[in-house]
Amino acid sequence: MSEQADAARRERTRRWRMVLGAAADQSLGQADGRDQRVDAALAALYDGGGPPESPSGRRSGGLGGSAPSVARWLGDIREYFPSTVVQVMQADAIERLDLTRLLLEPEMLGAVEPDVHLVGTLLSLNRVMPARAKEAARRVVRTVVTEVEKRIAQHTRAAVTGALHRAARISRPRHTDIDWDKTIRANLRHFQPEHRTVIPERLVGYGRRSAAVQRDVVLCVDQSGSMAASVVFAGVFASVLASMKSLRTSLVVFDTAIVDLTEQLDDPVEVLFGTQLGGGTDINRAIAYSRQLITRPRDSIFVLISDLYEGGVREEMLRRVAEMTAAGVQVVVLLALSDDGAAAYDHDNAAALAALGVPAFACTPDAFPDLIAAAVERRDLRVFAERSGTTAQG
Structure with missing residues (x-):
């Protein structure tokens, strides 16, 4: 087997190990180094029971009930995954691990990756959010609003x-109000080859700006x-x-x-x-x-x-x-x-x-x-x- 093919095989094995988790330890080997930390971050969300890393170093799940452990986990996933994946994992964490109450903490709001779904969660908590968390929540919401505004x-x-300009166009314009470009385009089917000209049956006028x-x-x-x-x-x-x-x-x-x-x-x-x-x-x-x-x-x-x-x-x-x-x-x-x-x-x-x-x-x-x-x-x-x-x- 060539060195390139062997490297490709090892990469496929590594990826499958990350997908399957601890269940694949025996057949694919345990994750190590950075992969072990990524594996622990995934396990904390998608596996059941226990802290993110057990004393044995084996993959186990759970974020615990404290804001510090969740904040560390949020920092980890932002380091290991692109923002689009982080947003999905945050949404899954809120749903799977009932982290809603922790979002009332200003420290937590400073750690999350802002997105539309997080804003929806914060808005649903608006009436019960303590005053000390509201300013942090507003910063999160404003960040997302600014991004959406840039987009749309x-x-x-x-x-x-x-559309308003087109809707205002008139069909019987004065000569000075004729939109010749639109009029020619609208009457191309009336082109007269022998005269090398278009006979306009319908005039299109500029919309009156108001x-x-x-x-x-x-x-x-x-x-x-x-x-x-x-x-x-x-x-x-x-x-x-x-x-x-x-x-x-x-x-x-x-x-x-x-x-x-x-x-x-x-x-x-x-x-x-x-x-x-x-x-x-x-x-x-x-x-x-x-x-x-x-x-x-x-x-x-x-x-x-x-x-x-x-x-x-x-x-x-x-x-x-x-x-x-x-x-x-x-x-x-x-x-x-x-x-x-x-x-x-x-x-x-x-x-x-x-x-x-x-x-x-x-x-x-x-x-x-x-x-x-x-x-x-x-x-x-x-x-x-x-x-x-x-x-x-x-």
Whole structure:
């Protein structure tokens, strides 16, 4: 066997040993050196019982109940793994080892890798968080909000501004208002070879720029526990949309109660701390409140972000949605606004909405700006629904 092949075999054996853990000690040998420390970090989370390292040095699990041991473990995994893996392991630790209470400690918050799911956990603890931990929690939340804003703000403003401009185009412009580039493109099929020219049957004019509000956008967000990531992204998007003078943006969050956070949209961190994750769900009541915010139906976009598990009156919820669409409101229903993949949702309610002409589907944050742009232009949103692969058909 060549030296290169032997090295490849040893690396495969090492990797399998790390995957299988102590159960593979006899057949693949014990981990040593740095691998032993990595193995212990994995064991603390994914194996059962005991401290991270037993006196024998063999792999065993558990983080213990103290903040110092957890803080050391958090430092270890940040040293051994890339940030994307660290975030997954942190989420697993919170779920598997019930570390939620330790996140109330400022020292712990300084050790974690900030991400959207951690923010969701902190928001769910907002009401029980001691004062000494709140400032540390705000720093974590602000770090994530800043990262999300960098990711989505420019695309959102560009997509929505472009859509508003296109929606304002006129079809019978004065000669000085003709957009010749758009007009030629729209009439290429009328090219006359013998005259080497295009005969325009439809003129396209520049949209008239206006400082007036052109669209009203109401985001209505389910803040039940399963919607944590969606709440975080929706809060940041609402703040970005609210910064655009051509839009009038409102943000309503709900469980069985309703909170209007519109006045706080200048600071997305305050928006998020104004939410309270957990509790039941009354979608019907939230829609009833949101309808009061819609004064120009044909110039309004209503975005409901919910898994549709309704605890209120289902028939009234569907009736209110039907009335909004009949009045000309562009209604968008998102089962999730996150990167988490397939969403869990109430299939019956999603199908009922689809039957009303309102497809319900999951959407990633990267696709959301284009979705809002399509809604501004009143395009058929079934294209987005079909692309998501989670839509229910009526």
